[in-house]
Amino acid sequence: MAPRFLTSLVPRREQREEGRPLLQVLRSLTWVQWGHFWSGWLAWTCDAVDFFSVSLSVTNLQNQFHKDTNHITTAITLTLLLRSAGAIIFGILSDRYGRKWPLVVNLLLVAVLELGSGFVQTFQQFLAVRSIFGIAMGGIWGLAASTGLENLPVEARGLASGVLQQGYAVGYLIAAVVNLFLVPEVSVGWRALFWTSAGMSLFAAVIRMLLPESEIFLRAKAARAHTGHSTKSKTRIFLHETKEMLKKHWLLCIYAVLLMTGFNFLSHGSQDLFPTYMQKSKGFSPHDATVATIIGNCGAIAGGGIAGWVSQYIGRRLTIVIFVCIIGAFIPLWILPSTFGALSAGAFFIQFGVQGAWGVIPIQLAEMSPPAFRATFPGVAYQVGNMVSSASAQIEATGGNHLKTHIAGNPDPVPDYATVQGILIGVVSAFVLVVTIIGPENHGSHFEKHKTAIEEGGGRDEIAEDDDDAERRSESRPDSIRVEDEKRSTDEKQPV
Template sequence: MKTTRTVLTGDGTVAPSSISSSAVATLSLCFAIALLEGLDLQSVGVAAPRMAREFGLSVAQMGLAFSAGTFGLLPGAMFGGRLADRIGRKRVLMLSACIFGLLSIATAFATSFPALVAVRVLTGIGLGGALPNLIALSSEAVPLKARNTAVSVMYSGIPLGGVIASIVGMMSAGDAGWRHIFYVGGAGPLLFVPLLFAFLPESKAFSRAAGRAAKPAPVIDVLFGEQRARSTMQIWISYFCTLIVLYFLLNWLPSLMAARGLGRGEVGFVQIFFNVGGGLGALFIGMLMDRLRGGLVVSGMYVGIIASLAALSIAPGFAALTASAFFAGMFVIGGQSVLYALSAAFYPTAMRGTGVGAAVAVGRIGSVIGPLAAGQLLAMGRSASVVIGASIPVTLIAAAAALMLIRRPRAAD
């Protein structure tokens, strides 16, 4: 069964588009897994103040704990995307959900700082393997003209998962309550794996491409063959720089707000508004990419990131910090969802898992560097405002790469 709607093309004309019931099932289940991934990704940041007290962590050690999970995302994304082009997106997504669910629960049982770092690295491998498959499944489930919207609908689950992490953190009493976040974040994916097995359809585009191809192309050909080299480098630079900013905020925002004098409840509300803004930004900016000229949307998106970061660095009180965090989430998280959709458009179906996985992996280097760099700046005595402001030049580099990328030719399928 299909439902028909209209989509505005970049030149203002109207094109028909149909969303099948299998696409609805795919987007719904992918959204749910993204929600749980977002919960886990932000769980360490929410739990950090209480974890630091229990383990006696320094600021630099907290930065290492934040980056441990994102470091695991790098090999997870690379191998998860490559494996998806061989055995299918659905199978790799199920395996990844099992890994990050089990390891999230294991985080709650960590009793030392080395054990915490080790388990977060392993958790990151599962989280990294899931993301390129969520992107590929979402983009391949809908017609070409709706891909930005589809990926954005899926990706909006990640910041909304952060809202759940913040709420669980606010409701968990006592210093030992930080473990509850990881129990919730681990049980969810494990409960969803049977639903993925029963109801998630494999990508039809992947099945067709797998039937045509004798074997997957070498990685070097996927990334740099057939005039894709320039597009690949621009995707990598935009991912790398944008994720430096995003993961710095995801991990350090609660601690930075506490350093600005906010209480635990106020910090929780700032984090919630950051993630609500991110969910709304992912939805609306993705939809605009399917309806307006891409260069205009991307330009406005990065102007919004810079303005919101500047506001966040100078906001004088709780209300202003909350509003600034909302818009920072809207543009930073919304902007990253657009980049994920763009990366899927530049690689053919038979190569999409590998191409997107490599881009996510390179971006994860930025997601490791962001929290570490912020931790080092804070350890040197820099203020929260200086640390936030330092991310603005990085954003300008990401904007330049993304604006050049938007002019490049896309893949035909």
């Protein structure tokens, strides 16, 4: 008999057939639900434009600062290293205070730092700004995913996950188009790309500012108002429930980091140095390299949406397994040809597989997360994985410096990024397959019914109770919190 982690790859029949038809669900969504989803998508799209501004500008930055590829990719590494700090800071703020204002502040900080990236004059200034930018950037994904998914019906979350995640590919696509048509036409050159991304982040902040708070936090706020807890009391509850969550889910935290380490190596290893690979190893012009990047991101957008939708019916893990196998099948087409058409086709199908597998990740992490910590847990796991994989571009750059090849019409040896990328992505794909297969899956989880992190029992994954149960909840609160609330209540009843 097959082991359970294999037989459980396909969800039970009642899980697959649960709920309403997708089109009926989509027609039932309110404008607020649509607004929450698209504001999360837009925030993640802006995040990608911001990040890939460096990847697309490597050659221009080399000319500006007189540095080689390995030095320029240090900026990418520093950004990825510090994103985990931002995930912790903004994830905690979101789970403690709500989804709206932490995301607004986060986007405003990103806009300011991206604007500053376009004004630097030295390489040291550029590294400093991009390092601080990594902290601000680290908060976006967890807040965007929780905002976009938790307000939707469970039947729509698979498709929504794929579309939301491909805000990343759309952002890369937008950045590539700006780099292709705007940057060569303006006197400021590469700086225009960073300033454009700053304006987009500012726009996303304004959009989120106009929308209401997430319904789950409005419910929790109403519940707290009913019990009359003070801000100090809420903070104590939050810290207590955080400790409870870590005691219960520490092994899940380790697993999530391993999973996201593999996924981040997949994405950054196949994308960050791709324009440089097309120019240095294959001899194409910056224009052609950008066009190939655009074609690859079209594959990413298609893969993410399809995979997210399919995962609603065949399960999250099985969908990831299928799309990772697609990656392995198309690695040869991605690295062996020398013609533009074949390499572009390889980029399309590699990104179809990479971002198809990624399209399942927002909902997979949201469903496996401790429900009360849906911003902190996925965001931190994602960004710690980013931190571990932060050197992927430098690994490829260093490997290319030591492994040389020749291209037609050029007698000098050039970096063999094709071989380096093929080996890296092949090994990482195998790792992701194993980690995905042995991992958990909570397909169709109704995490919106659980308590938030500012309610007692949130850290133990308890279901939210009705207001009629407030008195019974009061008896189970930690002694220190209950005594303080009783004292405050008595004080309020004293005559003035």
